[in-house]
Amino acid sequence: MSEFFWDNQIEYLERTRGLYYNDDYLEFLIQKVWRINEPVKIIDYGCGYGYLGLKLLPMLPSGSSYTGVDKGEALIHKAKAVFSSLPYPTEFIWGDVEELPIVNEYDIAMCHAFLLHLNKPENIIQKMIQSVKHQGRIICFEPHWIANMANYRFEGLAQSQIIPLGILQKLFEKDCDQRGKDGNIGILVPALLSQLGLKNIECRVSDKVNFLDSNVDTAAKNELYNALRAEGIGQLPGEMTETLSQLMQRGLTADEAKSQYEAERLLSEEFNMQSMLTYAPNMKISFGTVVK
Numbered sequence: 001m002s003e004f005f006w007d008n009q010i011e012y013l014e015r016t017r018g019l020y021y022n023d024d025y026l027e028f029l030i031q032k033v034w035r036i037n038e039p040v041k042i043i044d045y046g047c048g049y050g051y052l053g054l055k056l057l058p059m060l061p062s063g064s065s066y067t068g069v070d071k072g073e074a075l076i077h078k079a080k081a082v083f084s085s086l087p088y089p090t091e092f093i094w095g096d097v098e099e100l101p102i103v104n105e106y107d108i109a110m111c112h113a114f115l116l117h118l119n120k121p122e123n124i125i126q127k128m129i130q131s132v133k134h135q136g137r138i139i140c141f142e143p144h145w146i147a148n149m150a151n152y153r154f155e156g157l158a159q160s161q162i163i164p165l166g167i168l169q170k171l172f173e174k175d176c177d178q179r180g181k182d183g184n185i186g187i188l189v190p191a192l193l194s195q196l197g198l199k200n201i202e203c204r205v206s207d208k209v210n211f212l213d214s215n216v217d218t219a220a221k222n223e224l225y226n227a228l229r230a231e232g233i234g235q236l237p238g239e240m241t242e243t244l245s246q247l248m249q250r251g252l253t254a255d256e257a258k259s260q261y262e263a264e265r266l267l268s269e270e271f272n273m274q275s276m277l278t279y280a281p282n283m284k285i286s287f288g289t290v291v292k
């Protein structure tokens with residue numbers, strides 16, 4: 001079994017990707033916003049099992065190709081297996097994006113939920129820029145955790161009981177300061193693209209608002225509930241003393257840590273298949289044109 005964290009997260013990735021975008025919204029982006037009407041060569045940095053390729057290739061002009069790069073060996077095996085029975089031109093490269101040589105030949109370099117895991121995302125965006133042609137495009141689908149946290153409604157509980165926004169805001173900022181990884185990177189990417197010289201920069205937001213309806217009982221609802229669980233919603237917090245100590249190490253005061261712990265405990269107790277929950281992940285989709 002691989003020791004690389006993401007190689008052991010394939011089930012999580014497969015369960016949760018459906019929470020972010022409706023297919024018609026991705027089609028809208030391709031056709032109306034990016035106006036892609038000729039075949040394109042795409043490279044996806046930190047591709048995982050090829051989620052973006054699976055979603056976008058059927059919507060792109062025929063002849064479009066998809067190259068995925070990932071550090072997870074099991075993920076690359078999985079991606080190859082997934083695409084082996086599909087009719088699209090694909091290539092999968094196992095390797096660390098930070099060390100891979102750059103090939104200047106793509107029309108679009110993209111990434112999904114990737115930059116937030118890097119200490120120096122601007123270096124990788126620079127690589128993405130170098131890997132596309134003149135007038136090529138960079139597209140980054142990245143999370144904006146605090147916007148995500150603001151997008152919960154749980155029937156029967158005040159939002160502030162389960163999501164203490166101010167505390168979480170501080171926690172995400174402290175995490176970024178301490179670990180150099182930014183869960184709010186989605187809202188930062190437009191500025192990074194501008195600093196790196198891209199033109200025509202725009203940013204959109206993911207469209208999907210997931211609704212777990214306590215009044216229906218369908219297979220789709222079951223799947224959504226499992227996806228929400230896999231996303232971490234209603235997860236039982238760890239043992240209290242240890243969790244409080246970890247939260248304080250991450251920069252919260254004792255009172256803030258207790259409030260955060262209580263909020264997580266309450267949601268974990270209340271969340272079940274019969275809950276009525278509305279939740280939008282609020283990914284930011286930033287893009288711009290490369291001028292060489």
Ligand SMILES: C[S@@+](CC[C@H](N)C(=O)[O-])C[C@H]1O[C@@H](n2cnc3c(N)ncnc32)[C@H](O)[C@@H]1O
Pocket residue numbers: 006007013017045046047048049050051052069070071072075095096097098111112113114117
């Ligand atoms: C949250 S997952 C997203 C995967 C995929 N983009 C998706 O949305 O399904 C982050 C991915 O980044 C990959 N990754 C992290 N650091 C990497 C690096 N230095 N080089 C290549 N891939 C990396 C991980 O292996 C993992 O597949």
